[in-house]
Each structure stands twice: as C-alpha cells, then as structure tokens.
Amino acid sequence: MTTRKKLGLALGSGSARGFSHIGVIRVLEAAQIPIDCIAGTSIGAIVGAFYAAGKLEHYEEFSRQLAWKEILNFMLDPLLPVSGLLSGKKLERFFDSFLQDQNIEDFALPFAAIAADVVTGEEVILTRGNAVKAIRASMSLPGIFTPVYLQDRFLVDGGIVSPVPVHAARTLGADVVIAVNLAAEMSKRTLISSVKATAEHFQSLGHVRDEENDLKENLVQKEMRAIGIELPGFVRETVVKGKNFVEEQAQALEHWFDEKVERGRSVVEETSSLFSDWFKKDEKTAELPNIFGVIFNSINIMQYEIAKSQLRQNPANMLLEPDLAHIRLLDFDRAEECIQEGERVTRAALPKIQELLGL
Numbered sequence: 001m002t003t004r005k006k007l008g009l010a011l012g013s014g015s016a017r018g019f020s021h022i023g024v025i026r027v028l029e030a031a032q033i034p035i036d037c038i039a040g041t042s043i044g045a046i047v048g049a050f051y052a053a054g055k056l057e058h059y060e061e062f063s064r065q066l067a068w069k070e071i072l073n074f075m076l077d078p079l080l081p082v083s084g085l086l087s088g089k090k091l092e093r094f095f096d097s098f099l100q101d102q103n104i105e106d107f108a109l110p111f112a113a114i115a116a117d118v119v120t121g122e123e124v125i126l127t128r129g130n131a132v133k134a135i136r137a138s139m140s141l142p143g144i145f146t147p148v149y150l151q152d153r154f155l156v157d158g159g160i161v162s163p164v165p166v167h168a169a170r171t172l173g174a175d176v177v178i179a180v181n182l183a184a185e186m187s188k189r190t191l192i193s194s195v196k197a198t199a200e201h202f203q204s205l206g207h208v209r210d211e212e213n214d215l216k217e218n219l220v221q222k223e224m225r226a227i228g229i230e231l232p233g234f235v236r237e238t239v240v241k242g243k244n245f246v247e248e249q250a251q252a253l254e255h256w257f258d259e260k261v262e263r264g265r266s267v268v269e270e271t272s273s274l275f276s277d278w279f280k281k282d283e284k285t286a287e288l289p290n291i292f293g294v295i296f297n298s299i300n301i302m303q304y305e306i307a308k309s310q311l312r313q314n315p316a317n318m319l320l321e322p323d324l325a326h327i328r329l330l331d332f333d334r335a336e337e338c339i340q341e342g343e344r345v346t347r348a349a350l351p352k353i354q355e356l357l358g359l
Helices: 015-030 043-052 056-064 068-075 089-099 131-138 166-171 188-205 210-226 233-262 267-279 290-313 332-357
Strands: 007-011 037-041 084-086 111-117 123-126 143-145 148-150 153-157 176-180 318-320
Touching (some): 007 043, 015 043, 015 056, 015 176, 037 166, 111 131, 131 148, 166 290
Parallel strands (some): 007 037
C-alpha cells in the first residue's frame, strides 16, 4: 500500500494581500486535498493559525465584512514611539476572542509561526506555546508594532528573514510544499516617487536648518556605507529631514500631552484620534500618507528580493503567486478581492498539485 504524501503549506507575508491564503485553502478543501501542516509568516501565520485551530470560517466571515473604520479600531492602540508606534494589544485581544488562549501544540494540525530575533537576526520557528503571542510576534512589523518578548528573545515580523517559509513547512514533516508568495515585484520607480514625495513633504515644513542637515546627512551616509549601502542623495535627504521632523513632533507631542492632562482630557482618546487621522485613507486620492507608502513599499521590495533568493535555494514543490500587486499592503477592506484571487490561482494549479500528491 502506497503511503500518502504529506502536504504542507508555506503561507507568505504580505499584509492585506494575505487574505488570498483563505482562497488557497478553500480550493484545496473543495478538491478534497488534505492539508497536513502549515507554516506561516506574518499574515500567513494569522490565517494558518486560524485554519490549524479549526476557526478559519470565523476569521473569513469577519474579513469579508471588514471596513476601514473597523480596521482602525482594531489596529490603533498607539504609544509614544519607543520600539514601535502601536502596542498590538487590541489585535491580541481580537485573536484571543477566537483562539481562546490555545497553545499551538493543541491545534488539530502541526503549525509554525515564523518570527525574527531583532537582536541576532535569526529566524525563529514557533511551534509551541501560546498561539496568540506567536502570531503577534510573527506580524510585528519593525517600527510599526512593538517587538514581542517570547522565549527569551525580542521577536519581530518573520518577513524580514523568511517571507515564504518553505523550510519551516518541511521541518513540520511535509513531503510536498505548496508555497504562496505575496511579495509583488514592484517597479523601483514606485518606491522612488514615494520617497521623493516624502522628501518634498518634509521640505515644505521649512523647519530644518541647512547646517544641521549637512552634518546629519554626512552621519547617515557614513553609517550606511559601513554596512555596504550607498544611498541616493535624495534618500539621505529624506532620512535626515524625517529625523528632524520626528524630533520636532516629539516636542510638540510633549506640549500637547501636558495641555490635555491639564484639561482633564483622555490622553489615549486624543492619541487615537491623531493616529486615526494619520492612517485614514484620503477619499479623493485613495492613498495612504506618503511616509507609510515609503515604509510598506520598501518592506515589500525587500521581502520580494529575500523570497526570490530563498526560493531559488530551497524551492517549493509548487509556487503560487496571486496577482495582487495592485492591492496595497494596508488594503484590509479588500478581503473579498484577495480571497477570489487566491481561489483563482489555486484552481489553475490543481492538476499539477494532484499530480505531485499522486491523487
């Protein structure tokens, strides 16, 4: 009797595009193709954990109804910037409302969430312990969410070390790995135009002295050269102006907090209002503020290059790449579109998948 090959999914990072993972899983289920284990990074860890826990239908239903207002409500628990802008506590409570304090080892399927040790740069494969903490660590985008202290490490988004966790899926016992890569190959022009726009925004503030600029730009250039990176002039300029802008805003926030406390206003309420305005889409342009465009576009390009390199060295048996380049990384209100694209790309690959599994 032939032993059935074990199928593992490697669900990649990609923020809102990760809703397509739901479509991938649904098509495999409809074709009666059993999934034996799942490894996920960032949004891939979220979808993978819900499926492994038998709760994907609840998460899917919620995702399909998600509107921008609800997104802000779940995401925004702002901090004064120390190690991240958002604490992630609201998201943890949301995840726990479904997963109910489960440990990973209690899931119906072997599961791994991929995170990165922010101190050593090592990949960390989380296969035991509290599931919510694991997926919260796996999705902790550096600078946006605070790191998670887990297993004596400070952990951040696994996408910076393993955007498509093929290796982790194999460590769970998969004979055949289907990988879902969500890192779109963006035009470098997109990043450049976004960075230029940010530079122009900072320039328009008119608060930065040229002498300070020159000194800080030289320091930035020196530090980047030390790690082998030569930044274009306008990018160095943006970094310098951004640093000055943050310093100014920190002072302004300090005065602002003092005023609000004196007036008996809720600091948390006021901060949430500020962050809501910061994250909110402009209805006319449907674009995020420039600074977030720079952050997310840069991360997308970085993850694409890492995934491309890793998939060459350790290829999956089947690579699915949903066509979602038009979906921005914070377009969480476009879940239906992403799910449908995940379904489409998986249906197209079904004959090959069945052949790989000997079905």
